[in-house]
């Protein structure tokens with residue numbers, strides 16, 4: 513299991529040191545107006561090691577937290593980290609497109625504020641036996657929820673060349689997708705590709721020398737496999753509308769995305785909900801056509817230079833935020 517690398521139990525102080533929550537103050541600032549009332553409900557849709565959640569619970573003493581994660585190791589660590597707030601905390605093991613059901617199961621019919629901090633956690637990346645990192649040799653698992661689903665090794669063993677090429681292109685935006693797919697098919701005819709070290713070797717060998725100087729050859733393929741294993745984009749595409757659907761008027765949402773595919777999807781959903789649905793040419797906007805959300809930041813906000821310099825995760829973050837201004841019709 514993943515947390516073995518931390519010794520007999522999770523070392524909470526150590527976790528705090530290695531993982532600094534990204535754009536924490538900005539997230540609090542943007543969501544605070546929705547959380548000032550006593551008993552306000554905050555949903556952390558990507559609890560991880562509970563870094564953001566801990567800060568929200570400290571900042572708002574009457575806050576109720578519903579924390580979601582599909583990774584049981586993350587939930588175990590967060591539960592321990594947040595133990596001193598136990599009477600205000602409900603943690604739910606779920607994929608985040610089940611956000612509405614999770615909030616209902618915690619006894620609430622709405623969420624005042626919601627945070628998504630997308631992607632993998634430092635825990636998942638750093639614990640070698642999860643197989644997420646191309647820099648460490650490990651079994652090619654890559655499931656965020658290790659209790660269910662297909663592993664990266666299964667995909668490499670069963671997908672045809674066309675499907676491998678498609679996921680490397682679509683989810684990795686990898687220019688050498690075809691070449692890598694061919695190399696994998698040839699290599700697996702010799703022996704199954706079960707470890708990240710072997711996959712890295714195959715990819716490096718298949719990469720022309722000139723391309724080796726533009727970043728690690730395995731980076732985009734690993735990202736693509738992770739997205740495919742966890743169905744990340746399909747889940748997010750369902751999760752954002754589901755999250756918007758449980759915000760009352762005045763409710764707020766912040767999403768932190770770390771790669772352009774996810775950010776594009778969030779941008780599209782936010783744009784759709786903050787646009788008027790009036791048919792063009794109508795002289796007066798009818799109430800049922802007014803936008804239900806307003807955007808709280810212009811475009812996507814990046815982390816400030818000082819945070820980018822000290823927290824590697826912050827270098828690629830794009831923050832988007834919105835507030836419900838109209839009830840659903």
Ligand SMILES: C[S@@+](CC[C@H](N)C(=O)[O-])C[C@H]1O[C@@H](n2cnc3c(N)ncnc32)[C@H](O)[C@@H]1O
Pocket residue numbers: 531532533534557558559560561562563564565580581582583586606607608609629630631632633634656744747
């Ligand atoms: C970047 S980490 C969150 C870190 C957290 N904000 C903190 O400060 O500790 C993302 C977490 O979201 C979880 N996650 C990713 N995709 C998910 C999904 N579709 N459903 C539920 N949890 C998901 C991962 O397992 C991981 O623990």
